[in-house]
Amino acid sequence: MTNSAIHPFLQVEHLARAYPSPTGGDDVTVFDHVNFRIHKGEFVCVTGHSGCGKSTILNILAGLDSATTGNVFMDGREVSGPSLDRGVIFQSHALMPWLTVLENVSFAVKSRWASWSKQQVREHAMRYIELVGLKGAEHKKPSQLSGGMKQRVGIARAFSIEPKMLLMDEPFGALDALTRGVIQDELLKICAETQQTVFMITHDVDEAILLSDRIMLMSNGPHARIAEIVNNTLPRPRERSAIHREPHYYPIRNHLVDFLVSRSKQFGSLRDAPDAPSSPTVFDPADLLESGPSVVPAPPVGKPHIHLVNA
Amino acid sequence: MKTRLSLSQKAGLLSLALFAAILLVWQLATLPEAKIVAADVDPEYAALMGGGTASSASSFPTPAAMAQTVWQKLSDPFYDNGPNDKGIGIQLAYSLARVLGGFFLAAVVAIPLGFAIGNSRVFYQAINPYVQLLKPISPLAWMPLALYTIKDASASAIFVIFICSLWPMLINTAHGVANVRRDWLDVSRTLEVSPLRKAFRVILPAAAPTILTGMRISMGIAWLVIVAAEMLVGGTGIGYFVWNEWNNLSLTNVLFAILMIGVVGMALDSIFGVLSKRVAYQE
Numbered sequence: 001m002t003n004s005a006i007h008p009f010l011q012v013e014h015l016a017r018a019y020p021s022p023t024g025g026d027d028v029t030v031f032d033h034v035n036f037r038i039h040k041g042e043f044v045c046v047t048g049h050s051g052c053g054k055s056t057i058l059n060i061l062a063g064l065d066s067a068t069t070g071n072v073f074m075d076g077r078e079v080s081g082p083s084l085d086r087g088v089i090f091q092s093h094a095l096m097p098w099l100t101v102l103e104n105v106s107f108a109v110k111s112r113w114a115s116w117s118k119q120q121v122r123e124h125a126m127r128y129i130e131l132v133g134l135k136g137a138e139h140k141k142p143s144q145l146s147g148g149m150k151q152r153v154g155i156a157r158a159f160s161i162e163p164k165m166l167l168m169d170e171p172f173g174a175l176d177a178l179t180r181g182v183i184q185d186e187l188l189k190i191c192a193e194t195q196q197t198v199f200m201i202t203h204d205v206d207e208a209i210l211l212s213d214r215i216m217l218m219s220n221g222p223h224a225r226i227a228e229i230v231n232n233t234l235p236r237p238r239e240r241s242a243i244h245r246e247p248h249y250y251p252i253r254n255h256l257v258d259f260l261v262s263r264s265k266q267f268g269s270l271r272d273a274p275d276a277p278s279s280p281t282v283f284d285p286a287d288l289l290e291s292g293p294s295v296v297p298a299p300p301v302g303k304p305h306i307h308l309v310n311a
Numbered sequence: 312m313k314t315r316l317s318l319s320q321k322a323g324l325l326s327l328a329l330f331a332a333i334l335l336v337w338q339l340a341t342l343p344e345a346k347i348v349a350a351d352v353d354p355e356y357a358a359l360m361g362g363g364t365a366s367s368a369s370s371f372p373t374p375a376a377m378a379q380t381v382w383q384k385l386s387d388p389f390y391d392n393g394p395n396d397k398g399i400g401i402q403l404a405y406s407l408a409r410v411l412g413g414f415f416l417a418a419v420v421a422i423p424l425g426f427a428i429g430n431s432r433v434f435y436q437a438i439n440p441y442v443q444l445l446k447p448i449s450p451l452a453w454m455p456l457a458l459y460t461i462k463d464a465s466a467s468a469i470f471v472i473f474i475c476s477l478w479p480m481l482i483n484t485a486h487g488v489a490n491v492r493r494d495w496l497d498v499s500r501t502l503e504v505s506p507l508r509k510a511f512r513v514i515l516p517a518a519a520p521t522i523l524t525g526m527r528i529s530m531g532i533a534w535l536v537i538v539a540a541e542m543l544v545g546g547t548g549i550g551y552f553v554w555n556e557w558n559n560l561s562l563t564n565v566l567f568a569i570l571m572i573g574v575v576g577m578a579l580d581s582i583f584g585v586l587s588k589r590v591a592y593q594e
Contacts, residue, residue: 084501087501090494096498111503112502
């Protein structure tokens with residue numbers, strides 16, 4: 001554990017991304033000074049308003065996009081392009097419609113282990129199709145599947161290559177609430193079994209609380225940053241039906257909602273302040289409960305950075 | 312009790328009715344006028360003038376005479392009595408061979424080139440002016456150049472087919488390849504798929520419906536152009552047959568050839584229709 005604290009699995013340093021201004025002025029910096037670390041086996045969610053650059057960060061981690069400045073290191077090596085070490089689950093599921101479910105997953109498996117025989121590829125792919133509960137539908141085309149089933153295929157495809165890290169860009173954003181719940185439960189189960197390291201973008205506060213170990217909150221762009229990191233102290237295994245009875249549930253949830261509703265906007269005006277925080281504040285509900293029993297919705301006391309944010 | 316007809320049954324009945332109506336109008340229009348005049352004209356004189364009998368080669372055929380010709384020609388399609396008298400099957404085979412040859416050559420050039428153009432914006436912009444300039448040229452305008460350089464009539468016809476098949480396939484392939492969904496390309500990038508595997512397993516199937524539409528258009532144009540090209544180069548083929556029969560003043564044979572051109576064109580198009588369905592996918 002101490003070893004992994006010194007050498008985190010994923011390390012992101014001073015990441016920034018600027019685009020040329022559409023009006024021809026100075027470049028528009030979407031986000032800058034983005035620093036964070038993810039340890040092996042950790043499930044980290046990122047949330048923030050649209051336009052803060054969450055998806056761009058994910059694409060940079062995936063190697064599909066590149067940063068203007070800054071570096072990403074995974075497992076001690078710099079990320080410089082797409083790699084089979086990082087599986088991506090796309091919001092639009094991105095299945096190839098001319099292939100069946102089995103062929104879609106097999107395509108990924110064959111890409112990972114090019115020397116495998118047809119039989120090996122098929123068996124491996126089928127194992128992950130079964131894992132997401134799609135046995136019996138393996139010969140269907142994506143157009144014959146519901147939105148939830150398509151996303152399950154996307155999950156099976158990403159897990160099937162056994163990546164060192166999984167990147168998910170709002171994977172359940174397009175699903176109805178019931179389907180989303182079922183797939184979240186499955187994802188929780190699979191991640192617990194495989195000890196998968198995950199980086200996930202979500203707009204859904206409850207999803208973040210259910211799935212993650214830590215939640216990174218991004219301020220609004222331009223010049224967005226990771227403003228706060230919330231330690232999700234809810235014990236595992238978590239049950240959707242029971243987590244709201246946990247004492248830390250509402251403090252965390254209220255903190256997240258407060259951030260998204262009000263603090264995410266204010267943070268932006270602070271970026272030029274001389275004492276602006278260069279590393280994000282860490283919010284831990286355990287501190288909160290120790291400091292007093294009555295402060296459920298209020299911002300935590302005794303955290304100087306929070307005062308600064310609220311100023 | 313009333314029985315309800317399905318849509319296709321209704322359409323079928325209407326088609327038959329239309330066919331009957333066409334036959335009726337045709338029959339009425341080709342009634343031998345001679346009968347009215349013939350009563351007070353010496354039959355020998357009438358025969359000399361060529362107006363007295365319906366069997367004259369130059370008169371417009373009646374439906375019955377046409378049917379007889381169709382039957383007779385189709386029952387022996389592959390006879391060969393010298394350069395000016397070959398069965399319809401042989402003539403169509405010559406034309407088909409030229410069309411398929413030119414079309415195949417065009418596909419070999421257009422599809423890889425279209426792939427390259429669709430993959431690279433620089434290449435696309437560099438090639439685009441040439442395509443825009445060359446595309447609207449009637450393929451027959453190339454004929455003198457082809458005859459001068461190739462010095463072979465039949466090969467020149469193939470060249471003309473090549474030129475006219477090239478553009479729709481090239482443009483559609485480039486368009487299809489350029490518009491492959493980013494998601495699919497991103498998936499293959501994250502899976503570290505090799506360029507060749509990506510081309511054949513991702514881009515080609517993704518662009519196949521568009522490419523096939525281009526091939527279908529090309530084939531349609533090629534079959535239109537071959538008739539005109541063969542009228543020019545002569546010798547063999549269905550186009551030459553039409554022109555030769557016009558010179559023989561046999562409208563029956565000309566009509567028969569027109570019918571056959573339509574049938575073969577329809578068959579070629581429906582082959583591509585089947586292929587299109589096979590590569591189609593639903594998102």
